[in-house]
Amino acid sequence: MSTIETIIEPASPSSPAGAAPSSKLSQLEQLLKQGKVHLQDLRTRLQEATDERDRLASQLKARDASEEALWAEQAELQRADSERHERELAELRTKLQEAVTARDQAVAEVEELRGDAERAAALAREIFEIHHK
Numbered sequence: 001m002s003t004i005e006t007i008i009e010p011a012s013p014s015s016p017a018g019a020a021p022s023s024k025l026s027q028l029e030q031l032l033k034q035g036k037v038h039l040q041d042l043r044t045r046l047q048e049a050t051d052e053r054d055r056l057a058s059q060l061k062a063r064d065a066s067e068e069a070l071w072a073e074q075a076e077l078q079r080a081d082s083e084r085h086e087r088e089l090a091e092l093r094t095k096l097q098e099a100v101t102a103r104d105q106a107v108a109e110v111e112e113l114r115g116d117a118e119r120a121a122a123l124a125r126e127i128f129e130i131h132h133k
Helices: 003-007 022-131
Strands: none
8 A cells, every 4th residue: 555545545534534644644745745856866967957958959050060061161171172283284284285386396406307308418418529529
């Protein structure tokens, strides 16, 4: 039998009807005080749990914002890096084209010099042949 059932049992036949003995009244008062303390304890625990939940939600929100900022920063760094690589690649292509053009001009000059050298050699042979006849 629970404590409450024990306290609220009908008064014994020796007691007047409807009158609770003082010991049962003090037990009820004690139970009410214990209930009040227990209720206050539960309210305190609920408030602590609510505060903890709010604190964790705030931390999660801050962490999410920080993570989002880091992702944005990383994307910006990648974009800037990509642009830099594109500029460097364009510069290298320009330099390569300039080198190819310079090489082609040099080849043309070498061919021209070779032709000049062959003509000079031919003239030298003619002069040699004329002097040795």
